[in-house]
Amino acid sequence: MSALNVWLPLGSSVLSFLFAAFVLDQWWQRRHSFQLVWAIGLLWYGVSAGTEFIGSAFGWSEPLYRAWYLMGAFFVASYLGAGTIYLLAKTRFGYFAGVTIVIGGVLSFAFTPLYPGSRTAGTIAFAVAFAGGVAVIAATALRRGLAAHIAMGILLIGSLAVAYSVLNAPLPQPGWAVDATTGVPVGTAFPGYLRVLTGPFNIAGALCLVFGAIYSAYVYMPKRKLLRAKVQTPVLAQLYGLAAVSVNLVASLPAAVQALLQGRLNSRVPATLLIALGAFIPGVTSGLNRFGVTWSFFLGEFLGVVLIFAGFLVSEEVFRNLRLGVTLWSRSGAKPAEG
Template identity: 75%
Template sequence: MSVLNVVLPLGSSVLSFVFAAMVLDQWWQRRHSFQLVWGIGLLWYGISAGTEFLGGAFGWTEPVYRVWYLIGAFFVAGYLGVGTIYLLSRSRFGYFAGTTVFIGGLLSLLFSHSSRYPGAGTAGTVAFVIALVGAIAIIAATATRRQLAAHIAMGVLVIGSLAATYLVLTAHLPAPGWAVDPNTHVPVGSAFPGYVRVLTGPFNIAGALCLVFGAIYSAYVYMPKHKVLRAKVRMPVIAQLYGVAAVTVNFIASLPGAVGALLEGKLNSRVPATILIAIGAFIPGLTSGLNRFGVTWSFFLGEFLGLLLIFVGFMVSEEVFRNVRIGATLWSRRPSASLEREVG
């Protein structure tokens, strides 16, 4: 048993639960939907890391392994990503969110027809069809009633979560009922049949992309901008693709100015905060992807480091933690223009 296989998951679990309590307290004070959904996502993060601690400290069992895979592979990124869709529901972010759901479904379809996951073709096709319908609904809602898009995304996620729960809990697992890397003793999903594993795309890929790029977009909203791409495109689909490209290019072009503003003490605190969140979301997304393909040594480290960066980012952010309480108020900031109003 590696000490890090116990310490890192324990740290991730404890920090997740503390973080979740703070976010849910903010929701209780202000009743914003994104805070509630983020709080749920952080609870999932804490439970998933908790199963890793139990497995590392006391040995893996089949029930612990099933809970680990269900929550880690399906729930964590999905709920955090939908929380971001709620945060940006007044913007055109729904176009991007719908596209990520489609991409996740498409990857499920492609993986299901590969030799790596034999017998998963039907599951992958069904996942793709559902993801396609959900993506179209999210994009259509963004075009007509923007704030409805987040509710649709949440509905798709909840229905998908129920289906995933049934499949994960009823799937046959070969003895001993779990799987770990023989060298690092880090859990891997290979004990589950292919028809379960190919379903994770619309959950974790879409969720991670929404969380990462939602944070980047939020940073872009508040940073001093140097716009390289200024054109207005109105043709459907082309306009959305151009919008993603414009934000990406203009964000990169604006970074030198943001650094200068930071050194002068003039940069909005939400810019470094959301950049930290983006980096923090990217790291565990990368290490969990590597875990799927056999690179497991960085899995627990990425999980802890990513969560820590997200936590620091949220603590720096004036918008999310204007008042911080654990029972009593620890500190308070004067209100400023919210991100929801800025992107509305």
């Protein structure tokens, strides 16, 4: 077994816990909901990577394997994505978030042929995700401030349900599964009805985190708007909005690069692009793990938390100072927080 199987998860775990402590302290100073939810997501990240370190260094056990799957397959991406929904709660991002929840449910149902005996679970996942996604979309249209709370409520209820299922699912001996070649843990020991449930959690969460970061970059970059028209018809308006942001984002990139070279670019732009990349990489490597490509799993996880942490540090709006009880570092011109 490669030493990287020990050191990469250890690095991911330590950095995630440290990162979570900083974000939690930021929440304590400023009391923004997205900071609290992100801190919870980072704690899950640290626990998940910690189980990988312990399993690789000292050997796997059934409780360790269950904790790894619960945190990694269900909790990490979903809570980080929920934090992004809170961050963008005043925008129309709730439309996108609701659609991603529905997409997660659709994929859960679509995966059922791959896992015998999972059709009932896949159908339930689709129904719940569809209802939840529609509720988030409706709240965004009618009372935008409720959309993030509804998404969080759905996530909390779903978390309790999958936690019970993961902790009580029957596992074949020895009670865990790792890739025979790389030693990386895989989810194949869990029954198919559990594996199809991950879609509304990790797929929706990862999409919200990645595209929420990209959308934030678009909001803060100098813009060249090729598509300016307003569409009032429901559904068409949201589709047009998505197309407009996509086209205008690409058209605005040259001006953003020029602003960066001249030192005029808002720090949120490079910060959120780093966060998007940091969310994208482990999303890809965890997806590959599901289909048997495991060599990149620990590396993607480590690169992900490093890039997301770097993005948070770059952003002046997110981190004006670093504290662990007392101020460790403060940006020039930033008002130190009270000790």
